[in-house]
Amino acid sequence: MKRQSRIKAKKGFSIGFCALVYTFLFMPILVIVVNSFNATTTKPYMSWKGFTFDWYQKLWENTSLLGAFGNTMIIAIISTILATIIGTLGAIGMYKYKFKGKKVIDALLYIPVVIPEIVLGIALLTIFAKVNIPRGMITLILAHVTFCIPFVIFNVRARLSGYDGSIEEASMDLGANRLVTFFEITLPVLAPGILGGALLAFTLSIDDVIISYFVYGQTKTYPLKVMESVKSGVSPDVNALSTLILIGTIIFVVITQCDWSSKKKAK
Amino acid sequence: MSRKKSKHEFRANTLPAMLTVGPVTLIMILLIAVPLLYVAVMSVCSLDEYYNVTFKFTLSNYTRLLNADYIKIYIQSIVIALVTTVLCILIGYPFAYFIARTKSKKKKILYMLVIIPFWTNSLIRIYGWRSFLGTSGWINSILQGLHIVNEPVDLLYKQGTTILGMVYCLIPFMILPLYTAIEKLDTSLLEASSDLGARPSSTFFEVILPLTSSGIFSGSLMVFIPCLGYFFVSDILGGGNSDVIGNLIERQFQSGNNWPLGAALSIILIIVTLILVKIYQKLGGDMDSLGV
Numbered sequence: 001m002k003r004q005s006r007i008k009a010k011k012g013f014s015i016g017f018c019a020l021v022y023t024f025l026f027m028p029i030l031v032i033v034v035n036s037f038n039a040t041t042t043k044p045y046m047s048w049k050g051f052t053f054d055w056y057q058k059l060w061e062n063t064s065l066l067g068a069f070g071n072t073m074i075i076a077i078i079s080t081i082l083a084t085i086i087g088t089l090g091a092i093g094m095y096k097y098k099f100k101g102k103k104v105i106d107a108l109l110y111i112p113v114v115i116p117e118i119v120l121g122i123a124l125l126t127i128f129a130k131v132n133i134p135r136g137m138i139t140l141i142l143a144h145v146t147f148c149i150p151f152v153i154f155n156v157r158a159r160l161s162g163y164d165g166s167i168e169e170a171s172m173d174l175g176a177n178r179l180v181t182f183f184e185i186t187l188p189v190l191a192p193g194i195l196g197g198a199l200l201a202f203t204l205s206i207d208d209v210i211i212s213y214f215v216y217g218q219t220k221t222y223p224l225k226v227m228e229s230v231k232s233g234v235s236p237d238v239n240a241l242s243t244l245i246l247i248g249t250i251i252f253v254v255i256t257q258c259d260w261s262s263k264k265k266a267k
Numbered sequence: 268m269s270r271k272k273s274k275h276e277f278r279a280n281t282l283p284a285m286l287t288v289g290p291v292t293l294i295m296i297l298l299i300a301v302p303l304l305y306v307a308v309m310s311v312c313s314l315d316e317y318y319n320v321t322f323k324f325t326l327s328n329y330t331r332l333l334n335a336d337y338i339k340i341y342i343q344s345i346v347i348a349l350v351t352t353v354l355c356i357l358i359g360y361p362f363a364y365f366i367a368r369t370k371s372k373k374k375k376i377l378y379m380l381v382i383i384p385f386w387t388n389s390l391i392r393i394y395g396w397r398s399f400l401g402t403s404g405w406i407n408s409i410l411q412g413l414h415i416v417n418e419p420v421d422l423l424y425k426q427g428t429t430i431l432g433m434v435y436c437l438i439p440f441m442i443l444p445l446y447t448a449i450e451k452l453d454t455s456l457l458e459a460s461s462d463l464g465a466r467p468s469s470t471f472f473e474v475i476l477p478l479t480s481s482g483i484f485s486g487s488l489m490v491f492i493p494c495l496g497y498f499f500v501s502d503i504l505g506g507g508n509s510d511v512i513g514n515l516i517e518r519q520f521q522s523g524n525n526w527p528l529g530a531a532l533s534i535i536l537i538i539v540t541l542i543l544v545k546i547y548q549k550l551g552g553d554m555d556s557l558g559v
Contacts, residue, residue: 014365018377021362024435025384028395031405032387035398046403086290093287097280105288108295111303113557114488115540116496118513119533122520123302126309126530146298149291154555178283209390209499210513214520226390230503234394242391249386253379 029246036239043233055236056244062237068225069241075137075221076205079144084198086145087152092186094153095160112147113154120147121214128215135217143215144205151204152197159193303537310530318524328531337515341535344511347426347501348494351433355441355490356483358434363445363482367452381442393432393503400428400504424506432500437493441486444556448482484552492540512536 036056040049059065094102112120124143125135133139167189171181187194209223216224226238313323331337366377384392399405402419410416422428452475460470498513512532519529548554 014361017361018365021358022380024358025381025438027399028392028435029384029387031395031398032391046398046401047408086294089287090291093284093291097284097288099281099284099288101292105292105295108299110544110554110557111299114492114544116492116513116536118496118498118516119303119306119536119540120299122516122529122533123306124298125520126526127298127302127305130305142298146294149294153291157555203386207385207389209388210496213517223388223390226388226394227499230390230394234391238391242387246383246387250383253383 032239033243033246036236036243038236038239040236045233045236055240059237059240059244064220065222065225065237065241068220069222071137071140071219072206072222075140075144076202079141079148079205080198080202082141082145083148083152083201084194087149087197087201088156088190088194090149091153091156091160092190095157095163096165109150109153112150117147117208117210118214121211124211125214135215136219139215139217140212140219140221143211144208147208147211148201148204151200152194155197155200156190156193159190163189306530306533309527310534312527312530314525314527320526325527328527331528332531332535340510340515341512343426343509344495344513347430347433347509347511348491350430351437351494352441352487352491354430354434355438355486359438359441359445359486360483363442364449367446367449378446381439385439389436390499390503393436393500396428396432396435397423397503423504424508426505426509429501429505429509429511432504433494433497436497436500437490440489440493444485444489445479445482447556448479452478480550481552481556484547484550485556488543488547488552489557492543495536495539 035045037051037053038045038048039052039054040047090105094105121143124139124146128135128139168181168185171185172178176184207223208221209227212221212224213227220228222241226234229235229238308322309320310328311324311326312320313325313327315321366374366381369377397404400422401407402421402423404422406422407416407419410420456474456478457470460474461467465473495511496513496516498511498517501507501509501511501514512535516529516532516536519525519532523529544554
């Protein structure tokens with residue numbers, strides 16, 4: 001009896017603790033969502049002045065904010081595609097072939113993962129300035145591809161570690177050439193790792209502040225736009241956009257998760 | 268014959284290796300290795316009278332790093348990073364433990380709920396904390412509404428608020444590796460331990476903790492190092508009262524316009540990172556578990 005009540009108390013404690021942590025994690029999101037409906041028009045747009053949908057309408061008139069969001073999406077999509085292709089090929093090549101300097105590349109791959117982002121940001125800034133590449137969309141994409149590649153490679157590599165190379169040999173023995181084997185055998189097996197890596201790359205790209213901050217030139221991304229307005233007060237239409245993005249991602253996750261579980265059931 | 272063989276070798280090994288590994292090699296060399304080496308070179312360059320970088324060797328950038336104001340900020344950065352890491356462990360460990368040990372279907376949802384907040388841009392979320400804590404923010408409205416205080420309390424621009432922001436931004440990097448490590452834990456070991464008469468506390472310290480230490484190590488590395496560089500957190504929440512090394516570097520590359528000095532400061536961060544990674548490897552840490 002005593003033991004049971006102790007277990008109950010323990011369970012109560014752990015639920016309470018988790019609830020507190022979730023509150024901590026979601027508190028600023030709640031602030032953002034609520035403030036996107038705040039009727040206040042005076043900086044720093046913090047005190048509550050009543051409920052309104054105005055900011056969602058004003059958002060469509062704020063072309064510079066929407067443009068920045070567009071830049072973020074363009075950069076994220078292009079960098080994700082490039083990083084995924086280059087990273088996947090690299091992971092496969094490093095797994096299959098022996099060559100000189102493999103250890104060096106391996107070591108270089110860990111740098112973007114562990115080094116403080118600001119160091120990578122200023123390093124890219126100095127080299128872009130040195131070779132006279134004007135800062136803008138191109139430098140942003142180059143930077144994002146660079147810091148995304150390692151994450152794609154690690155994800156694909158994790159998948160490769162359980163990979164049975166003999167199915168490739170079987171495919172070639174049965175007459176398929178190297179390219180057909182690659183597209184019909186290798187890629188489908190690695191697909192979950194590639195997809196995971198791509199998703200991570202996309203997330204890292206849209207959220208990046210620090211590295212972009214040093215290489216953006218005139219092409220402002222959505223995080224940089226926010227950074228610019230932080231000093232004077234972020235206007236509620238930014239909150240409105242953030243709320244819409246949040247809703248979008250939640251819908252995306254719910255759909256993909258449902259798909260995933262129904263497929264699993266079908267199996 | 269040998270020529271034919273080498274041609275075969277080229278087609279079977281060298282060519283596909285070059286095609287697959289070539290692009291990544293190019294990027295890693297041109298956009299990681301070369302820029303970082305260039306930062307090292309710049310750290311021993313001087314400025315001319317127009318604040319342009321000239322390739323005249325000097326160690327003055329490094330001697331300037333020993334300036335007392337800077338040393339104060341190094342110590343402050345390390346304190347902030349250390350407190351943040353410890354708090355992330357203290358909050359993240361039990362939390363990861365509870366969700367990893369949840370048996371029901373809810374586990375997946377609980378896990379997703381940790382990740383969802385991080386799809387909203389980190390700057391905006393940090394700004395959300397400012398709206399929450401500021402003098403016209405939520406907490407003050409509540410406190411004043413309940414007549415607990417008459418004047419708004421300034422909760423912002425303190426070292427504590429910067430640490431709160433750092434913990435907030437970095438805690439998933441602690442929770443996720445801990446979750447992975449705890450989920451792998453073999454429950455039969457715990458049963459064995461308690462069957463053999465161990466108290467819950469000794470089961471924790473002698474079985475659970477050693478088996479999940481890999482998660483603590485990789486989590487700590489991924490929390491401590493970024494803390495030193497996250498200048499925007501101390502900018503927004505610390506208001507200049509709790510700068511980290513990242514703020515010093517940022518200033519040299521923006522308003523300060525002294526790139527060589529900023530480069531020298533970056534070299535310090537690189538050295539700190541290398542030392543910590545070495546310690547991590549000595550403790551048996553696996554580099555591959557850092558990126559996933």
